[in-house]
Amino acid sequence: MGKTAKKTSSPYAGRIAARSHFRTLRLDTPFQPRIDALMKQNDWYSWAGYRAPASLWDEELEYFAIRSTAALFDISPMxxxxxxxxxxxxxxxxxxxxxxxxxxxxxxxxxxxxxxxxxxxxxxxxxxxxxxxxxxxxxxxxxxxxxxxxxxxxxxxxxETEEIAGLALQGPTSFAVLREADFDGVEHLKVFDLAGFEHQGGTVTISRTGFTGDLGYELFVPANLALSLWDRLMEAGQARGIRAIGYTALNRARLEAGLIVANADFSTAEHALRPDRVRMPDEIGLGFMVDAKKGHFNGRRAIMAARDGKKLRHVLVGIEIEGNIPAEHAIVYHGKKKEVGLVSAAGWSPLAKRNIAIASLVRPYGHTVNDDLWVEIYAMRELKYERLMKRARIVPRPFIKLDRRTANPPADF
Amino acid sequence: MKTWDAIVIGGGHNGLVNACYLQRAGLNVLVVEKNEWVGGAAVSRSLTPGFLYSNCSYVCSLFRPETMRDLELPRHGLQVIAYEGGAVLTRDGDYLANYRDHDAHRREFARFSKRDAEAYDRYARDVTRQCRFIQPLLMRTAPDPTSLKPRDVGELLFLARKFHDLGPSQMAETLRFWTMSISEFLDEYFETDVIKANFSISGIIGTALGPMSPGTAYVLLHHYMGEVDGSVGAWGYARGGMGAITKALSSSFQASGGTIRTGAEVDKVLVSNGKATGIVLANGEEIAGRLVISNADVKRTFLKLVEEKELPDVFLRRVRNFKIRGSSGKVNIALDSLPEFPALPKDSPCYRGDLHFTDSVERMERAYDDWKAGRWSADPFLDMMIPTTLDPTMTPPGKHFMSCFVQYCPPKVEGRDWTDADRDAFAETVISQIADYSPGFRDRIVHMEVRTPRELEAEVGLTEGNIFQGELTFDQLLFNRPVPGYAQYRSPIGGLYICGSSTHPGGGVMGAPGRNAAAEILRDLSKSNTQMSPAHDVI
CATH class of the missing domain: 3.30.70.1400 (Aminomethyltransferase beta-barrel domains)
Structure with a gap:
């Protein structure tokens, strides 16, 4: 039967060494020592099992770092x-x-x-x-x-989530920061370009991408080079207003950019418990990705059948709401009476000076019927709901369009 | 002679739940129990000074919070503490743990397989979908598919709508899920043996089936659909042992005016003109009652307590063929100190959860092979816990109580009755397995209670010691539990009802059969039933 417990032997050494993980439920990212040093709020949240900052010092200032200087955001938990x-x-x-x-x-x-x-x-x-x-x-x-x-x-x-550390460097001075940091040739990167750059004997992969709709870059390095990369950027960014930020600020910027977040703006298929909560690409604004001309891909038959049979039930839209009160998780109505959808993300846009939101609506509303839409906002004010019925207008996403995001060469602010 | 409104035979948790609801609805109810104590298989007894055992059932999750609330059980002392994790100790000196924290759980699985670690979410989604489908059915009487009564038709439509709401692919999955083996089901998600063994445990506990037997996937669901205070799927310890549940029930029952007679074994149900009129005790005493409700299993009720001539042939044959097979035993151990498992770090939360040694599905199936041959497993599956790591009230400070559920254990040993020597050899098999993983374990033992199907049947009255009062296979579920045509707690005899785990929705310390039976009885009496709160929403 061989059921006697044997002494630890080499094939299992790695797995046995990893046992102690239960003593630390939230992992640190490779950048944690630097973030800890800047964390004054102790405002953490769990991002996929990592201890991640919601805000470090002041979420307003962190947001404006994205829009007026350069913001550094740890994306290692991706x-x-x-x-x-x-x-x-x-x-x-x-x-x-x-x-x-x-x-x-x-x-x-x-x-x-x-x-x-x-x-x-x-x-x-x-x-x-x-x-x-x-x-x-x-x-x-x-x-x-x-x-x-x-x-x-x-x-x-x-x-390779744990092995590769990631940083997003976003904002109008982000290019200048990289140039100051001596990443020669980074000026050649156009939007959605990537290239490898030397760092401490290793390679950092820099791409001109981001989640803010602004000029920005994402940097990936092996975890052991993370801290020196952080230091290199922070030092180079001293005179360019670089600031580490948390998710609250990033979330405002991504809303302005009209970008969606999985399991916030839509439920992913492997997590949806209720059969009607899953979504096809066309139902969450990703229909543009579906390439009907290429050969077979996972889901193709079902997506095409739904398109042909007009079986698409939902649509994800950007809306602009009159006034200034954020409409987070508000119900969307047609003609103030008929419930037609839900707001999944909302807020005042400092850049657009508009009250904006992302909403999922049941077709034809938001698809072919776009007039007479309203949102009902329940704004809790000193233990009383102030109930507002506000007109909503469907508008294109992104809510803001910044020339500096795509300008070539990138502007040196 | 006094005539009771209702006599409940058996003071197990379902009998007491049933009695509580009936008493609160204004009936004058008597519970008769053959033992000197109530509790049935949810009992805490002290067999050695200072130590309290959960003698039979040992963990709590399924007991419905609606019933706890209706019967004010917290006020009568019931408190359930969620436990912290669990582990399968492996033969290579390692272990696989289950942690409550989602990310720790994933990282633990990743030690064995990164793929399996990331498969868990899909697995959890699919099992949760099945739970969400079945949960609303627990607290409802199963519809009779042959009936045209508006209520049955309505309930069937409810069932059909729930099923249809699943969507086409999930409907297919559901049918597969209800009929396939736990081993096959797990193969669709995981590749690592110990991870599959870890999950297959819930598919076999209490059944006379192996992990490769069809139908065991559903048994898994049965173990997943409980909760501890809204934390769905969580399991916990009742403070003071499982007897705390029936203690709170009997206290609630008596506080509402109910009467309990212990040491009163029932010999027969009195039947006159096809209607139950009372009971006869083993000592010959007759007690009259307008209704008789049996908490005993369906075989004991209809093959021992009722004259066969009072029952229809087909019904009798189906009751005789009802599958209720003994498959497990129990070893309760009083310990002088906390056992050590060198593989498990001293600060591991797994000490405050369920521990196992069966690290492969194959090994579990081999253990089942022994049962088929009429022997207890030479390498048994143990579901082992030390409740005193979370509940210090059961032993003196620093001492511990260990509960070992042992599978497989046959109702007869190679066709003959159990002897005391068999029982001792069975215990030795268990202790030697534990001692393999926990050096010095034997020296810590202060006292032991060993229970084979023989002891379970003799004391608790469970036929063959089957903990569910009948297999939870698809042919014996819903409107077929216990037998077709009699799934609504009534019997061929007027005024005789059944309320034990032989009835829908089945075993586990759930209390739902007792509650649902009370609802049917009150409906038959045209009594209002305001004491019973509606089943919790599943939205």
Whole structure:
């Protein structure tokens, strides 16, 4: 029977060494010592099991760092997969919605992927590092899905969330900060370009991407180079108003940019318990990703059938609400009476000077019927709900469009 | 001679729940219990000075909060403490833990397989979907599919709508889920043996099925659909042992005017003109009652307490063939000090949860093979816990009570009755397995209570010692539990009802059969039932 417990032997040494994780429920990211030093609010939240800052010092100032100087935000908790091998392009073309054959090495795609029923599993960014190597960054975890989808393809898929540290450097002076930090050639990066740069004998991958709708970059390095990268940026940014920020500020910026967050603005298919909560790409504003011209991809048949059969039930829209009171999680009405949807993110936009929101509506509202929409705002003020019925207008996303985001060469503010 | 409005046979948790509701609805109710104490299989007894055991059932999750509230059980002393985790100790000197924290849980699985670690969310989603489907059915009487009564038709429509709401792919999944084996079900999510073993535990506890037997996936659900104060799926210890539940129930019952007679074994249910009129005790005493409600299992009720001639043939045959097979035993151990498991760090929360040694599905299936051959498992599956790590009231300070649920254990040993020597050898199998993982374990033992199906049947009255009063297989669920046509707590005999775990929705210390039976009885009496609050919403 061999049921006697044996002494620890080498094949299990790694797994046994990892046991102590239960003593630390929230992990530190590789940047934690620097963030801890700047954290004055002790305002933490759990981001995918990591101790992440909601705000460090002052969320207003952190927001304005994004919009007027440069903001540094730790994105290490993002889930990351390294996909390599001769078939990696064909494989990712099959897994994701967009045409990956048109994604050149050194370019980044904002993309999404679906289950066989065409329901969105997640959205994320796909970095083509080389001809045969990609990095996929996202909010949720998908290793079984990615591995199962790889059957028949010559690819390897490695989850590397803990091994790779990530930073977002966003704001009008972000380019200037990188140039000051001697990342020579970074001026050549256009929006969605990426390139490798030398750092402390290793490589930092810098892409001109971000979650703010502003001029900005994302930097990925092996975890052991994280602190020196942070220091390099902070030092270079001294005279450019660089500031570490938390999620509260970032969340305001992403709303202005009209960007959606998985499991905040839509429920991902692997987490939705209620059958009517899953969404197709067309139902969350990602229909533009679906490439009908390319060959088969996961969910294709269902997505096309839903399009043909007019079976799409929901639509995600940007709305502008009269007045100034944020409409977070407000119900959307047609003709003030008929309930037609829900606001998933809302706030006052300091940049657009408008009261903006992202909402999911039941078609045809927000799709073909766009007039006479209202939101009912319950604003708690000193233990009383002030109830407001405000007119809502469907507007294009992003809510703000900044020329500096795409300007080439990037402006040196 | 006094005639009671209702006589409840058996003071187990369902009998007491039933009695409480009836008494509170204004009936004059008598509970008769053969033992000198009440509790049935939810009991805490002291068999050695200073130590209290949870002698049979040992953890609580399924007991419905609606019933706790209606019967004011917290006021009568009931408190359930969620436990902190659990582990499977592996033969290579490691363990796989279950942590309450979602991310710690994932990291723990990642020690064995990164893939399986990330498969857990999908697994949890699918099982939760099934739980959400089944949960609203627990507190409702199962509809009779052959009936055209408006209520049955309405309930069938409710069931059909719930099913339809699942959507096409989930409908298919549900049918598969209800009929497949836990091993096959887990293969669809996980690749690591110890992780599959970890989850398959809930698929076999209490059944005479192995992890590769069809139908065990549903049993898993049965263990997942409970809660501790809204924390769905959580399990906990009742402070003072499982007897705290029935103690609170009997206190609540008596506070509302109910009467309990212990040491009163029932010999027969009196039937006159096809209607129950009372009971006869083993000592010959007759007690008259307008209604008789049996908490005993369906076989004991209809094959022992009722004259066969009073029952229809088909019904009798189905009752005889009702699957209620003994598959488990129990070893309760008083310990001088907290046992050590060198593999498990001293500060691990797993000490305050369930511990297991069966680290592969294959090993579990082999343990089942022994049962099929009529022997207890040479390498048994243990569901082991030390409730005193969270509840110091059960032993003197620093001492501990360990509860070991042991599977598989046959109702007869190779076809013959259990002997005391068999029982001792069975205990030795269990102790030697624990001692393999916990050096010095034997030296800590102060006292032991060993219970094979023989002891469980003799004391608690569970036929073959089956903890669920009948297998939880699909053929014996919903409107087929216990037998077709009699799933609504009534019997072929007027005024005779059944309220034990043999009835829908089945076993576990849930109290739902007792409650649902009370609702049917009150409906038959055209009595208002304002004491019973509606089932909790599942939205």
């Amino acid at each position: 889930v990351k997969y390294l996909i390599q091998g001769p078939d990696s392009e064909a494989y990712l073309d099959r897994v994701t919605l967009r045409d990956v054959t048109r994604l050149r090495p050194g370019r980044v795609q904002y993309t999404a992927w679906c289950d066989d029923e065409g329901h969105v599993l997640d959205d994320g960014t796909l970095f083509r590092l080389t001809e045969d190597a990609f990095r996929l960054c996202c909010q949720e975890r998908h290793l079984p899905w990615l591995l199962d989808s790889a059957i028949g393809y010559d690819v390897s898929i490695v989850e």
